[in-house]
Amino acid sequence: MIAPSRLTPETVIERERALFAERSPRSAELAQRAAPHWLSGVPMHWMADWGTPFPLFVSKASGVTLTDADAHDYVDFCLGDTGAMYGHSPAPIADAIAAQATRGLTCMLPAEAVASVGEMLAARFQLPFWQVTQTATDANRAALRWARAITGRSKVLVFQGCYHGTVEETMVRLRGGRTVPREGAIGPAFDAASAAVAVEFNDIEALERALRSGEIAAVIAEPVMTNIGMVLPQAGFLDALRARTRAHDVLLILDETHTLSSGPGGYAASLAWQSDFWVCGKAIAGGLPAAVFGFTADIEARMRAVLAKREAGHSGMGTTLAANPLVFAALSAALTHLHTEDTHAAMHGGALQLERGLQAVFTARGLDWHISRVGARLEFGFGPAPHNGSEAERAMRPTLEHALHLWLLNRGLLVTPFHNMMLTAPMLPSAAIDRFCASVGEFLDSVELSAS
Numbered sequence: 001m002i003a004p005s006r007l008t009p010e011t012v013i014e015r016e017r018a019l020f021a022e023r024s025p026r027s028a029e030l031a032q033r034a035a036p037h038w039l040s041g042v043p044m045h046w047m048a049d050w051g052t053p054f055p056l057f058v059s060k061a062s063g064v065t066l067t068d069a070d071a072h073d074y075v076d077f078c079l080g081d082t083g084a085m086y087g088h089s090p091a092p093i094a095d096a097i098a099a100q101a102t103r104g105l106t107c108m109l110p111a112e113a114v115a116s117v118g119e120m121l122a123a124r125f126q127l128p129f130w131q132v133t134q135t136a137t138d139a140n141r142a143a144l145r146w147a148r149a150i151t152g153r154s155k156v157l158v159f160q161g162c163y164h165g166t167v168e169e170t171m172v173r174l175r176g177g178r179t180v181p182r183e184g185a186i187g188p189a190f191d192a193a194s195a196a197v198a199v200e201f202n203d204i205e206a207l208e209r210a211l212r213s214g215e216i217a218a219v220i221a222e223p224v225m226t227n228i229g230m231v232l233p234q235a236g237f238l239d240a241l242r243a244r245t246r247a248h249d250v251l252l253i254l255d256e257t258h259t260l261s262s263g264p265g266g267y268a269a270s271l272a273w274q275s276d277f278w279v280c281g282k283a284i285a286g287g288l289p290a291a292v293f294g295f296t297a298d299i300e301a302r303m304r305a306v307l308a309k310r311e312a313g314h315s316g317m318g319t320t321l322a323a324n325p326l327v328f329a330a331l332s333a334a335l336t337h338l339h340t341e342d343t344h345a346a347m348h349g350g351a352l353q354l355e356r357g358l359q360a361v362f363t364a365r366g367l368d369w370h371i372s373r374v375g376a377r378l379e380f381g382f383g384p385a386p387h388n389g390s391e392a393e394r395a396m397r398p399t400l401e402h403a404l405h406l407w408l409l410n411r412g413l414l415v416t417p418f419h420n421m422m423l424t425a426p427m428l429p430s431a432a433i434d435r436f437c438a439s440v441g442e443f444l445d446s447v448e449l450s451a452s
């Protein structure tokens with residue numbers, strides 16, 4: 001039954017923006033003070049992209065509760081877009097950081113904990129060798145450099161709709177069958193399309209054709225695409241990806257920065273094979289900025305061969321503050337207390353409840369929307385589940401999504417401003433999941449769904 005009083009998504013956006021402004025006087029005041037000193041009023045320009053009339057300023061975040069400057073609490077399903085996937089300031093991480101804080105923050109030398117953390121990384125993620133960077137972007141960048149140096153080839157293959165951080169050569173899209181630079185990139189150093197080939201996810205033939213060119217050093221891939229909505233791998237696709245890359249001596253970089261949500265060993269733990277490189281950032285150190293990349297013994301041997309032949313000088317990898325003792329304290333605590341079966345079981349339980357709850361909300365309203373889930377990470381989309389990035393992109397409804405995000409925000413429920421991603425932290429209460437589903441239901445009963 002269609003209620004006569006339904007609003008267009010545009011009207012919802014207008015009303016919710018006005019409501020946000022009314023209930024956020026302290027954030028408004030902070031925004032006014034920040035505006036003259038920060039680009040777009042924020043320390044990273046895209047923090048202005050939440051679609052609110054001015055930024056929401058945070059006073060505190062703990063567990064799944066984020067508190068804004070006006071003392072409103074939000075149940076956080078965004079969790080810093082994965083950085084806080086295990087909840088904000090998990091106690092073991094906060095304690096480890098506090099204990100290390102008076103014992104040195106950065107030294108440019110390996111901390112004592114390097115030995116044990118290496119052992120823990122190898123045991124948890126099943127690759128023998130590791131390096132640390134400060135961000136997943138940097139880890140991907142380094143893995144790609146190594147791949148080019150090892151293979152002597154220049155290009156990277158990516159999947160259409162991917163995001164692997166701001167790694168210049170992955171900033172491409174597939175448009176009309178051609179690889180082109182990604183729209184919106186500011187000031188690229190070179191034509192990214194000259195360094196990359198994009199093909200559709202789940203398209204084994206296109207993958208094989210591109211690999212056969214002999215130009216590809218590495219494929220960088222998420223096992224489940226998570227940055228263009230969510231695209232699940234079809235049966236056999238990932239196995240084919242591994243087999244074909246191996247056949248062409250193209251290195252495979254698995255970027256599990258988001259799919260760490262799959263379980264304590266990442267999605268890779270469910271695969272019968274190893275990637276050449278395995279990358280993870282964001283939540284790997286429980287929310288402290290850090291990333292790691294692991295690699296096989298074969299890759300390590302090939303890296304040493306590169307090192308033996310190179311001239312002295314800067315390698316183009318590494319930043320001064322990465323791999324500091326504070327990060328190692330956090331990594332050690334995360335490997336002991338967060339990347340565990342118990343923690344992930346709690347997260348998966350919440351995600352399953354959320355999946356079922358949302359499915360019931362959609363079904364009750366006759367909507368053919370789908371929900372995709374990879375462990376503790378969920379995404380819903382309009383219509384059937386997409387097979388590739390282009391299908392996912394075509395199905396997006398940005399105005400409707402914007403209206404929903406603002407609606408939820410004003411009702412104390414935080415989701416990312418990008419597509420419809422939700423994460424369930426281990427301490428997320430069951431009642432909060434019910435409240436989330438009820439609020440989505442109320443939104444769907446209030447808005448004209450055919451409008452945009």
Ligand SMILES: Cc1ncc(COP(=O)(O)O)c(C=O)c1O
Binds near residue numbers: 166
């Ligand atoms: C799959 C994936 N890899 C890498 C990154 C880059 O992470 P960071 O921005 O922390 O460098 C992201 C960021 O969203 C990501 O989604």
